[in-house]
Amino acid sequence: MLNPQHLAVFATIIRAGSISKAAIQLGCGKSLLSRQLAKLEEDLGARLIQRSTRKLTLTEIGEQVLHEAQRIDVALANIEQMAGQHQQEVKGRLRVTCPMPAVARLVPVMTEFCQRYPQIDFALQVEDRLVDLIAGQIDVAIRVAHLDDSNLIARKLVDSQRILCASPAYLAKAGKPVVAEDLAQHACLLYINAGRANDEWTLLQDGEPKKIRVTSHFQSNNGIALVTAACSGAGILLIDKLIVSKHLKSGELVAVLDNYQLPSGSPVYAVYPARDWLALKTATFVAFLQERLFTGV
Incomplete structure (x- = not known):
């Protein structure tokens, strides 16, 4: 396959008027450009330039190739510019x-x-x-x-982090749990994973785990649905804190049993x-x- 860079070099040589001037423009050695031009002619199986000591003269096929090579030269320049802008601008x-x-x-x-x-x-x-x-x-x-x-x-x-929380309205109605065992007497909101709800919650006190079996009248595999239910007063929710941080700040939900630690989310x-x-x-x-x-x- 033809090397597009060799075609672009060919166009630059003709535009500059000599290999020497093209080498100066491109900031590389004259011998490198000569080798690239020779390789292009070898790949094409045709001479593109008649060389003399004074000037470069295009052959008939060279004129035809130059027309396309100039388009490739412009395309490569555009691609380089786009790539540069791509890494310089957030867009x-x-x-x-x-x-x-x-x-x-x-x-x-x-x-x-x-x-x-x-x-x-x-x-x-x-x-x-x-x-x-x-x-x-x-x-x-x-x-x-x-x-x-x-x-x-x-x-x-x-x-x-995980948190236990509920709405002020629910706690006003059902009372605020004081110890972990109180959760068994409350309505709890459960997340369903793979068709099964996690109805055993683990709380830590002084590093000692307490496993509490909870009951629920509302379960879902969707965290937003559970948060909405909690804000509506449906019960106590165990959830990652990042999901309800906005609701905690607004007061729609408040933390419960925050004197206990919960396993990391x-x-x-x-x-x-x-x-x-x-x-x-x-x-x-x-x-x-x-x-x-x-x-x-």
Whole structure:
């Protein structure tokens, strides 16, 4: 196959008027350009230039090749310019995926990012299942999980904490639990995973675990549904703090049994495909996530 760079060099030689002048323009040795020109003629099986001591004269085929080579020369220059701008400006489309519970925290951060970098636009894909980032052409995924080894790059954003919380209205009606054993007398909201609800909660006191069997009248495999139920007064919720931090700040939910410790939740990662050259827009967004997304969790 022809080397496009050799065609671009050929066009530069003709434009400069000599190999020597072209070498000066390109900042390389004259002998290198001579070898590249000779290799191009060898690959084509045709002489492109009649050489003399005073000037270069194009052959008939050389004139035809020059017409196309000039287009390639311009295309290569445009590509180099685009690549340079790509790594100098935060711009373009960012394809992001996240699980449903992360939406409430992620979307305001994405909006702020767009305000700071107005040449960015987002395509957000909300999926609780794992998405193939390469097949889906995803730039960044937010994953709340312990990750398996893979060919992806993962940057930890935070080790999430878990919290027990309920609405003030529910606690006014049902009373506030004082010790872990009181949970057995309360309505609890349960997360369903793989068709099974986790109805045994573990609390730690002075490092000693207490396992409490709880009862529930509301279960879901969707974190947002559980948060909405808790805010509506349906019961006590055990959940990652990052999901309800906004509701805790607003007073819609309050912490209960905060004199106990809870096992750590799943770590939160920003995950992206391994690439030799990471786009500036992706690197900047991941850094912004670290700065903004889980501050104060």
